[in-house]
Amino acid sequence: MKDSISKFLGEDQNMKNVINAYINIRHELKKLGHTEESAQRITNITPILGLNKTAFDYYLKILIEDFEDLFNLDKEKLLFYVRERLNKIDELIPLNDGDKEGRN
Numbered sequence: 001m002k003d004s005i006s007k008f009l010g011e012d013q014n015m016k017n018v019i020n021a022y023i024n025i026r027h028e029l030k031k032l033g034h035t036e037e038s039a040q041r042i043t044n045i046t047p048i049l050g051l052n053k054t055a056f057d058y059y060l061k062i063l064i065e066d067f068e069d070l071f072n073l074d075k076e077k078l079l080f081y082v083r084e085r086l087n088k089i090d091e092l093i094p095l096n097d098g099d100k101e102g103r104n
Helices: 002-011 013-031 047-071 075-092
Strands: none
Touching: 002 047, 002 075, 013 047, 013 075, 047 075
């Protein structure tokens, strides 16, 4: 089942949209000087962050609905698979505290 889910995630346009929005968010956070910790409590939302957060939330919602229908997966299990992919982006686009080594 995990292979089917991975294959579907790799080809699904909604997942690609989630990833693109997340990449844009990471780049904007880095540009604004955020660390992983400070990114958790942003108070000043720029237009780029706002637009991409809205897109991220929208496409993730559709992705969750599709997965629940296709794979009979609950939301938490799907979010685990999505988070695995987003963690790779975190490694490729580290924020201003460097790499994630040593952090939980």
